[in-house]
Amino acid sequence: MDEREKRLKELEAKGVVATDENGIRVVDASLLQDPVRFRSQDNDERRKVGKERTKRKPRTSPLKPAAEESPEEEVEQKVLRPSEIKKREQLNKQFKKEFTMAEEDVPKGVGLDVGTSFLVAGRFEDDGKIHFSKMRDCFIQLEPKTAINAKFIKKGLDDRKAPYIEKDGSFYVLGEDAFVMANERHIVTRRPMHRGVLSPAEKEAFPILQELIKRIVGEPRVKGEQLIFSSPAKPIDAEFDQLFHQDMIRSFINSLGFDAHPMNEAEALAYSELLEEGLTGVAISCGAGMMNVAVLSAGDPVVTFSTSRSGDWVDQQAAIATNMTPSIVQQEKEDPDLDLMDPDPGNQVQAAIAVYYGNLLVYTLENIAHDLRSSPQLPKFKDPIPLVVAGGTSLPKGFIAKFEQALNAVDMPVEISEIRHAPDALHAVSNGLTLAASME
Ligand SMILES: Nc1ncnc2c1ncn2[C@@H]1O[C@H](COP(=O)(O)OP(=O)(O)OP(=O)(O)O)[C@@H](O)[C@H]1O
Ligand SMILES: [Mg+2]
Missing domain, CATH: 3.30.70 (Alpha-Beta Plaits)
Structure with missing residues (x-):
C-alpha cells in the first residue's frame, strides 16, 4: 500500500472520508484535525510571512481597521531583468553604489490587480524593482x-x-x-465589487471603481503604455458572467490613455511564482470574493476557473454561527494571533473561523478535483506538479497545514509535489501582471 492509500485508510477510519452509494468520496471538513503529513518545502518563506505579520502594530481599539493602509509598498521580488541591467546592478553592489536606472531603461507597463477587497497596482521604478500601491476597494x-x-x-x-x-x-x-x-x-x-466582478446590486459601482482605478494607476508614462489587469475566470458554482465586467474595465482604462488587456488572475499568479518550474503547476489565488484556479502546462493555462466562496464567505458563515457581524469576524480573522490549526478554545469566533476555513478548503479542492477530472484539456503530467497559493485568505497562520489536510482527504486527479505559499501573498498577482505588462 502506498503512502497515499495508507493516509486515506486512516482518514476513513476516523470518519473524515467516506464513500457514498455512487462511489464518490465525501469529506467531513469539521473532522479535519489530523497532524500534518507533509510539509511544503518552502517553510522558510512561510516563516518569513509569519514574522512579517507578527511585526504588525498591536491593535489599540477593536474598531481599528484590520489591515493598515499602504499606499506605496516596497517588496523585494523575483523579477525578470535584462542581463546587462543585472550586470550593472551587481557592479554597483560591489562598489556600494546605489543602483538607479536611466529613465528610458526602466521597463514600462503597469500590472493592476482589480480585487473585491483591494486594488493593487505594480510598476517598475528606477531601482529596477517593482513597487506596489494598494487601495481598499x-x-x-x-x-x-x-x-x-x-x-x-x-x-x-x-x-x-x-x-x-x-x-x-x-x-x-x-x-x-x-x-x-x-x-x-x-x-x-x-463595495463596488462583489465576488470578483462589478456588483450588480450597487448602483454606484462603476463610477466609484473608475475613480479608485484612476487614482491608483495615475497617468501612463508613455502614450499607450501597456496595462494588464486581473480578471476572474468563469465561476463553476455561480451564475454570472465576468466578460461584461472585463469589457467595462478595459474600455475605462483605455480612456485613461493606456493600452489595457485582461489576464486571468490565477495565470498572473503563476507568472509570478512558477517561472522556475517552466510555468507548470497549479496556481490558486485565495481572495475575498473568489478562489481563482489555473492549471498550467509549460506556460499554457490549460484549465482555468473560479469558485465563489472565499474570505467573505468565511466572514459571513462564522458571523451567522456566532451571532456577530461579518466585520468583527473579519477583524478576528486578520488578527496575527489567530492560528487555524490551534484556535483559542476560549474564543468562539476563532473556533468558528477555523471550522469554516476547513469547510472552505475542502469545498474548493473538491470542486477543483471534479472540474479537473471532467476536463478534456487536462494534460497527463509525467511528474507530480507544484501547487502555489496566494491572496489575503491564505495569510492566517496554519493555512498551509489546513490546506495539506484538506488535500490529503480529497481525491485529486493530478499528483501534487509540494504546496508552496507565495512569499508576498498580497502582491503576487500584481507582480505577475506587472511582469507580463513589461514584456516587450
Ligand atoms: N492578514 C490577514 N489574515 C487573514 N486574512 C486576511 C489578511 N489580510 C487580508 N485577509 C483577507 O483576505 C481577503 C482579501 O484578500 P485579497 O486582497 O487577496 O482579495 P481580492 O483580490 O481583493 O479579492 P478577489 O480576488 O476575490 O476579487 C479578505 O477576506 C481579507 O479579510
Ligand atoms: Mg484577488
Missing part, C-alpha cells in the same frame, strides 16, 4: 442634511486628507478612509 456615502452641513463635511474630509468625490449632492469617501470612518460610525462600507 470600498466607499461610504455621506449625505449632507443642509448646505451648511455640506460645507462642514467637506472641510472635515479635506482636513483629514481623505480621498472623496462629490456627486449628486453627496460625498463619496473612498478606500482606507472610508473603512476607518465606517468603523468610527458603526456603519458598514459599500
Whole structure:
C-alpha cells in the first residue's frame, strides 16, 4: 500500500472520508484535525510571512481597521531583468553604489490587480524593482442634511486628507478612509465589487471603481503604455458572467490613455511564482470574493476557473454561527494571533473561523478535483506538479497545514509535489501582471 492509500485508510477510519452509494468520496471538513503529513518545502518563506505579520502594530481599539493602509509598498521580488541591467546592478553592489536606472531603461507597463477587497497596482521604478500601491476597494456615502452641513463635511474630509468625490449632492469617501470612518460610525462600507466582478446590486459601482482605478494607476508614462489587469475566470458554482465586467474595465482604462488587456488572475499568479518550474503547476489565488484556479502546462493555462466562496464567505458563515457581524469576524480573522490549526478554545469566533476555513478548503479542492477530472484539456503530467497559493485568505497562520489536510482527504486527479505559499501573498498577482505588462 502506498503512502497515499495508507493516509486515506486512516482518514476513513476516523470518519473524515467516506464513500457514498455512487462511489464518490465525501469529506467531513469539521473532522479535519489530523497532524500534518507533509510539509511544503518552502517553510522558510512561510516563516518569513509569519514574522512579517507578527511585526504588525498591536491593535489599540477593536474598531481599528484590520489591515493598515499602504499606499506605496516596497517588496523585494523575483523579477525578470535584462542581463546587462543585472550586470550593472551587481557592479554597483560591489562598489556600494546605489543602483538607479536611466529613465528610458526602466521597463514600462503597469500590472493592476482589480480585487473585491483591494486594488493593487505594480510598476517598475528606477531601482529596477517593482513597487506596489494598494487601495481598499470600498466607499461610504455621506449625505449632507443642509448646505451648511455640506460645507462642514467637506472641510472635515479635506482636513483629514481623505480621498472623496462629490456627486449628486453627496460625498463619496473612498478606500482606507472610508473603512476607518465606517468603523468610527458603526456603519458598514459599500463595495463596488462583489465576488470578483462589478456588483450588480450597487448602483454606484462603476463610477466609484473608475475613480479608485484612476487614482491608483495615475497617468501612463508613455502614450499607450501597456496595462494588464486581473480578471476572474468563469465561476463553476455561480451564475454570472465576468466578460461584461472585463469589457467595462478595459474600455475605462483605455480612456485613461493606456493600452489595457485582461489576464486571468490565477495565470498572473503563476507568472509570478512558477517561472522556475517552466510555468507548470497549479496556481490558486485565495481572495475575498473568489478562489481563482489555473492549471498550467509549460506556460499554457490549460484549465482555468473560479469558485465563489472565499474570505467573505468565511466572514459571513462564522458571523451567522456566532451571532456577530461579518466585520468583527473579519477583524478576528486578520488578527496575527489567530492560528487555524490551534484556535483559542476560549474564543468562539476563532473556533468558528477555523471550522469554516476547513469547510472552505475542502469545498474548493473538491470542486477543483471534479472540474479537473471532467476536463478534456487536462494534460497527463509525467511528474507530480507544484501547487502555489496566494491572496489575503491564505495569510492566517496554519493555512498551509489546513490546506495539506484538506488535500490529503480529497481525491485529486493530478499528483501534487509540494504546496508552496507565495512569499508576498498580497502582491503576487500584481507582480505577475506587472511582469507580463513589461514584456516587450
Ligand atoms: N492578514 C490577514 N489574515 C487573514 N486574512 C486576511 C489578511 N489580510 C487580508 N485577509 C483577507 O483576505 C481577503 C482579501 O484578500 P485579497 O486582497 O487577496 O482579495 P481580492 O483580490 O481583493 O479579492 P478577489 O480576488 O476575490 O476579487 C479578505 O477576506 C481579507 O479579510
Ligand atoms: Mg484577488
